[in-house]
Amino acid sequence: MAGFMLAAVGVTAQQNHVGNGEIPYRTDMVKSAVTSVHCDGVNKIESDKWYQLVIKHGMDAEKDTPLGSATTVLTMERDYSTGALHLEAKKIEDAALTHSLWKIKFDEDAVSGHNYTFINKETGYALTFDHTRAVNLTAADAAAAVLNANATILDGCNDMWTWYSNDDNGDTRFDNHLVYSYYHRTKKVMAMALNANNEVVLVSAPQSLAKVDASGLQNIISFQPVIAGAKVLSAAEINSMIDADDSYKTFPPAAGNNASNLAGKLAKFLFNVNMTSNPLDASDYVAEDTQVAALSRDNYSNAEGSNIITAGQPSVYAGYGILFRKDQTTDKYLRVSTTYHEGATTSNYNGLKLEDATFANTAEIDATKARFHFKVTYYPTNDSLVIEPLNASMPNKSLLPADVTANLAALAALTPAQYLNTINAGVAYGTAGSDFANCLSNKAVGVPVALAAINFATPGNQSQVLTVSVPYGINADEAKFMAISKEGYKCSASSHALGIVGYPGNPAYVTFNCDNHNGDGTGAVEYNADMKMKVTFDNTYKALVRTTVDNGVYLVRLSTANPNANDVTLTQKRADGSYIVADMGGHLVYDVLEADQDFKRMPATQWVIEQLGCDVVKKENADPTYNKTPRVKITNREYGVVGFEGQLYDAGDGKYYIINHEYANGMTTSGTVHATAANNFFSCGDTIYFEKIETPNTAGYSVIASDVLAENVYALQHYNANVNNLFLGISATDNYIKGIPGDPTYYELHLIKGAQAYGYTSAKAGATQLSRDVYAVKVKDANKIDNDHKYIALDHMHRYIVADEADIQAGKNGLTWAIFYLKENNNVDSTPYYALVNETSEWSKIGADKKEIVLNNNQTAGKMAIKQGTNESYIDQLCGTTSDVFALTVDPRPLYKSLSADAATAEYVNNLAKSVTLSSLSGNEFLYEDSRSGILNYLAVENKSVQTKHEGLYVDYVAKSKDRMPQYLFAVAADSVKAYFYCGENAHGATHGLNPSCDHKVSYPGYVSGRFLVNLNDSIQNSINKVEAASKFQYDNYTRLAFVEAVHRGDSLFVLKAPYTLKGENAITGADADGNILIIPDYLAKDQEGIVYDAVVLDGTHNNVAFSLRYVGDTEEEGFLLESNDGQFSSVGSFEGAWLRFVNGTPVLAKFFNTNGNHNTGDIIDGNGSTGVTDFGQVLNQAAILTLGTVDKVATDNESISTSTVEVSTINGSVVVKGADGKKVVISNVLGQILVNTVITSSEATIAVPAGVVYVKVEGEAAVPAIVK
Known part of the structure; x- marks a missing residue:
């Protein structure tokens, strides 16, 4: 194991964004120490330890060069401008210690096998890659493929790697082994390789090339877990508490900052036991480097005669150069006193107090000053410290009071070789043959002497105190318990010991039983020195906790305790809770939500967040890897300005911050007056949070149909x-x-x-x-x-x-x-x-x-x-x-009159019993059907105060016309029929006709038939004989309007073609069994179009059969125009088209734009062109301004029907014809059967006919229907 202590202290993983928005990166001055190939191996991976991952050892045997200092280890590095992380392989002494330390977690699951996760101490971030960033290999040699590639940025989905098959290797140390990941979804293997700069590049290869265990690839990274080398610390390194939080408060730090002191920094220590007397726990100290140059850690030598402390001479005591000044500003320093703790046992354990005393840091040294000097060694894997005093010599407690003074004087006179410390022997009082004594019990050379905890011997008092001691549980006088100095052996010596300038010495002592380190016959054993306590730095490594925000549309808000303090946008609206928005120039500014604003309707205040990188959703029964904290792109919804793209970090309480200092000067412009954005992006100085808009709308600007x-x-x-x-x-x-x-x-x-x-x-x-x-x-x-x-x-x-x-x-x-x-x-x-x-x-x-x-x-x-x-x-x-x-x-301001929406006229729409009249606004010109020409039944006008001819028109609404422009068909002699049945000719072997009782009859929709008003534009345009035939459809070169027989069914008007009619000879109607006259559906079949009828689609657009009532002004009293169709020029609300006008008493179409002249009336801004006429006077002066009346009668009066000077009326059982003296009269029924064919010989003739509907045709006049009762 690694050094004196067994226990370890975990790492905090919480980050709070400081007030000014900056996250000071920590120093990286503490470099990794050389480890030893002989004793750094690991046979069991413990998840609470910090390991180094060796990519390549510097030697395989002690005799080889360049020795252990050439070892390379894996480090995680940060781009200090962007915050992006990547991996590098660094020489062990060039690697910042915290960057090279890894916690290793082992997970075995049924889905993906044996998985390892590697978490870096400096960043708190796992070794994670996005497979989409990988360099795809097409050949086995990964190094050749990535030679000139950039380092792969750490982020994404994959943080679980295949390495060893277990985390406990028994008595055998883990060897160097491939690290890879198999991506099940794509059946690809991911591994790592080094580019020309020794940076790690992610590579990916198909299983067919790489093989499942990556053994098919060459030059990919493998590594071995090792115990990190113990390191003797300088004062600056102690004050950094090993590059912990707040060790460097300026962003960014200079690369490889090796400052000897950090002003204002106090070292704090953490003990795992509570002690009633412990100055290091009760107070804060600042470490100082001694001015005694011989004690510098760079001055180490264990050669004969090096047990001296002399300026300019190497010393075995190098490294004992640390002083602890209390609270930095005082002249009090920590020392090992010559006073024992009262009640503490003293046999094999020293019970000396540690205390603060006045001291001056000078270049001189003696036994008394040596009591203020310490060596501090850090053991990274265990995260523990050993603090060794240079001189902990002990007074003789068995002396009489009268002899104490002489004893203390003797201790003060000790030479460096006689100090009680790890290096020297401890000589007990009364030892035969010795000319000095420095302790109460003998201690062998090399047995550690360091700070330790001790309890009182008084029964019932288990209080602990801080003292100095040898390890507990050993026989300190036995040489086999000696520690060894790393600088004494080639495999673990620092580069300083090899004469390489710029690398500090490292005389750290370890209690390893390493091969070839201890001389033959010593019988040295490996053990962990038990000091009854663990001491480490009271430091924190608050990880920059990556986080993300789900895809969506959000508002972005500011969290700050300093309103307007950093308002570079000059809006004076930078406050806690204010919003980051784009102004109307697209510049990012701070803004506040006023009571009369709704940012959810303002896209310039909204931000589109999209997660980037590999898959972001964990999928069941698939790879256990997924993107836990994907990067994001934050884009203004209106202007497309990218406010930020990269990694978000968690500031706690649902808040976020940015560490990418490419965004350091965000939100600044060159001014607010017509500003050109200088840095139109978020500021990494801001703490922000997001409000999701659950249902984004498309509001923001006026959009009106x-x-x-x-x-x-x-x-x-x-x-x-x-x-x-x-x-x-x-x-x-x-x-x-x-x-x-x-x-x-x-x-x-x-x-x-x-x-x-x-x-x-x-x-x-x-x-x-x-x-x-x-x-x-x-x-x-x-x-x-x-x-x-x-x-x-x-x-x-x-x-x-x-x-x-x-x-x-x-x-x-x-x-x-x-x-x-x-x-x-x-x-x-x-x-x-x-x-x-x-x-x-x-x-x-x-x-x-x-x-x-x-x-x-x-x-x-x-x-x-x-x-x-x-x-x-x-x-x-x-x-x-x-x-x-x-x-x-x-x-x-409606443009068109709606008859249905007007309560006064609604009942006159589609009502056979009622009709409307159309007359000029003056009321003296009424429109009616005139059949006197014998050619067409033209629309005519009667100049009378009260209409007398053919009173009224039937109004038939066009169902597909819109409320904006309601359209109507106008008809006379209209008949409305509901849906009915028909069995066609030879259907099922028989013809059953209209409304049959057979089972195979087919239902047909209802219709309205009659003579419908049309404009004759198409008739003119389609006329073959333009000179002669066109006159039938024009008057004085103007298009006329006429009534034609037609059927309105569904959304079409079927206009009958000659010789087909609704009644009489060639009629398309028939009678059912009850005598009802109905359209025979076969005549309106699709295959009869162009033969029996021409169809006009009634789809709500302008056409030649549907009319609309175009308002002239804003009131009904101002009248309306009867709007028709003029081909391509007519459109809803247009100033071009066709309207009814009177020319010499004849209704015709006033057409703008037409062939009679250039009648521009539109606006240039509407794109209608302007080449002549610049007003709409022709419409007002020439078009007929009409008004509408109502008549509670059918559109064809059956009591008296006028045709020119001939008048036809009915009485019970007879038809009365007046004014037809000498003319031929033919009367037929609805089936076309002639009932009467005679010449009238008087001015009034009464002709008997059967009851029902008959058609009366007077020579020279159009046939008119009549109902005989």
């Missing part, structure tokens, strides 16, 4: 606690934008680009894609038809102003477009308040001429702000700490 924007106008209400009614208005004198109290000014938000993706996304963190809209702000038009073309712009002095869009686009007087993001900054009672942030990117649109229009966009970054006092608007810089924000106060 285009159809919602089209139907609303908005006031921008300023958020001001003192003036609640301050709105963004327009100065009456100069058109500049300013805050104006009172009635709000309303604006239209024109969408420049919808759903612009921005921000940082991560699927594993749940950070979904963010989006935002870009708007131009237009002053509300006077009505819904006119376009006033007034927008917010920026002038040449960067002031917000209202200007004409043409002037803005032309850059007149320095005007540019003011285009905004609306960024949420506050939220009051669930109402978001937005900052108007300038968007400075280049934007373009495709105009009506199909050419790209590049917008004359503002290029000045900033946000709109309101000056206090004047309320004038101006551009504020983005990285300010406050923002002017505005709520969108919505004023609904």
Whole structure:
């Protein structure tokens, strides 16, 4: 075993972030001592001991060179700029001692076999690698593959390694053995190799190359556990308490700091027994190096005549050069007194007191001064100290009082060779033939003399006191219990003993029975010197405890006891609990959460955390290795700024810190005014903690659907606690934008680009894609038809102003477009308040001429702000700490009339018993069906105060139209039929017809049939004879509208093609057994499209059969336009399309944009182009502004149906025809069977017909239905 003591003291693994955010790294001045190949071996690994791992011994036999000092050991090293850890193979004396010490834990499980974990003393971190960092081998020679590779950083999943098959090897010492790990999931072997700089590189090879036990690989690292070499300490090393916490308070330490003293540092000792008298436990001492140069540990020699202490001469007493000054500032030093503890036994054990006494540290030495000198030896594996006095000579207790003075004088006159210490012999009083005595019992040369605990001999008093003694339980006068000095043997001597400059001597004594160390005939035995106590340093090695945070979206907060002390962001918001956020310029700043803010709706305050490296989740029934503390990447969700990437460390209480000093100057900028971030990342001086956002949303900017924007106008209400009614208005004198109290000014938000993706996304963190809209702000038009073309712009002095869009686009007087993001900054009672942030990117649109229009966009970054006092608007810089924000106060402004939503008209929709009238706003022009042409039943207008012809239109709602633009079909002679059954021709060998009773009948949906209003655009476009045939569909070069027979079923209108009709000859209808007239479904089959019918899909978009009622103004009284379709130009809410107008009393389509001229009416900002007409006067002046009336009658009046000058009416059992004198009249039933075919010979003819629905066709007139009762 290793040295005097058996017990060991564990290591604390807790870290608290100190107030200023720094974690001082410890010194690394204490280097490892040379061990011995003859006696450092281990045959049982104990988990509470600290071992060194030898990669290569310096010698195999004592005669070989370069001896033990060439031994290399495994160390864990830290990059002092980043905190990253890696492994190195270092010469044993170059290795910092704590860096080279390892606790070894053995675990045997059924899944992965025999596993070893290696924990480093300096870092408290296990030997852990991420397999994804490994160099993949394609050949067996690992050294060749990693020669120029970088050291592998320690982190990741794998901290369990295969080494030996057990941790107890019986009487045989463990030898050097391969260390590897088999990764079951990938069937790969991981091992370690050395690069050209003797740094460890992780390698990985497939099982086929490496073999399961890594024996297939060459030049991979193997190592052997050894007992760490005992080390004689200097004063500085003692004061560091072996490079413990607080040993160095400045970051970072100079590499290999060998300072001889550390100011202000006191050594504290820890004893494993309580003692009533123990000055080392009661007080703190600072170690000092003696000025007696011969006692330096570098001056050792055991040659003949070296038992002297003479300046310039080597000495066997080298190493006894430590003085312990009490409390550093006093002149009191610790010494071995000449006074015994009262009541303590004195036979074989010395009971001398240790006490503080006045002393001056000089270059002189004598027996009295020697009592203040000690040698301190550290035994790392046991973590124990041995403190040996240079002179512990004892008074003769058997003397009479009169002889005490002479005895003390004799002790003071002792020469160095006569001092009682480990090296010299102890000569008892009364020993024959001796001319001096120095103790009460004889002690052999080399038997240790050191501090020990002793108890009183008084019965019942078991109190312990600190004294000086030889080991308990041995015969101290026997030479076989001698200790040996490591410097006396080549295998364990320091490089200093070999004459190598820069390596200190190490005259440590060990009680090893090592081969070839003790001379023949000594009979030396190996033993552990029992001093009845263990003493070690009262130190701590608070490990930098790695930790992690789960994937997710978080808020990051600051923990500090020094508000604003280190606020390099100049926000004056650095306080305990404040947040780390990005300002609107993307610069990281500290901020506080105001009562009217919701950071969960502000992506700039949110951070996306993603775990990095190998697998982070432990999987059952798989490898027992998983990433326990993966590194993280912390990215701002809005700006994508990486605040930190690396390892987080645990500060306790759910808090975290960073040790990577590449982040030492984080959170600093070059200023707050339009600052360019200098260090736009977290500060390693901050202690932080995280608040997880469990359900991240996509709020952050205004995103409003285009159809919602089209139907609303908005006031921008300023958020001001003192003036609640301050709105963004327009100065009456100069058109500049300013805050104006009172009635709000309303604006239209024109969408420049919808759903612009921005921000940082991560699927594993749940950070979904963010989006935002870009708007131009237009002053509300006077009505819904006119376009006033007034927008917010920026002038040449960067002031917000209202200007004409043409002037803005032309850059007149320095005007540019003011285009905004609306960024949420506050939220009051669930109402978001937005900052108007300038968007400075280049934007373009495709105009009506199909050419790209590049917008004359503002290029000045900033946000709109309101000056206090004047309320004038101006551009504020983005990285300010406050923002002017505005709520969108919505004023609904629907573009289209909804008949169903209006209580006055709702019952007139899809109601056969009721109809509506469409008339001009003046009320003098009513629309009706005119069949006089004999070609088409055109939409006509009657100039009368009260409509008399064909009263009313049936209203059929288009189900797939949206609330934003409800669409309707208008029809006359409508018939509504519910779902019915049909058995088709030759189905199942028979034709059963409509509503049969057979089992194989098929259900068909209901429908509405009749004559539906359509515009004739397609008829013009599809006409073969453009010169002649087109006239059927136009009037004065304008497209007409007409009523055609059609069937509305489902989401399509089936428009019948000639010669097919709903009634009469070529009718597509039939009668069921009860006489109900129904559409025969075969005629509407898909294969009949283009033959029997043309289908118009009713999907809510513009088409030639569906109409919408476009409001002119904001009130019902202002009327509406009847909006139809004009091919590619029509769209919801557009200023281009087709509307009804009257030309010389004929209803036609007023089309904008059309072939009659360039009728631009849109905004440049909307991308609709501008090449001529700049107002919408044609719509107001030419389109018919209509109003709607209601009639509680069917759309075809059965009492009196007018066709030109001919009037058809019915009475019971007869049809009455007036005004058809000399004309042929044909009356048929619904099956097309002719009932009457005659020429009328009078102005009024009464014709008898069966009851039911009949069709009356007067020569030169369209057939009209009539119901005969």
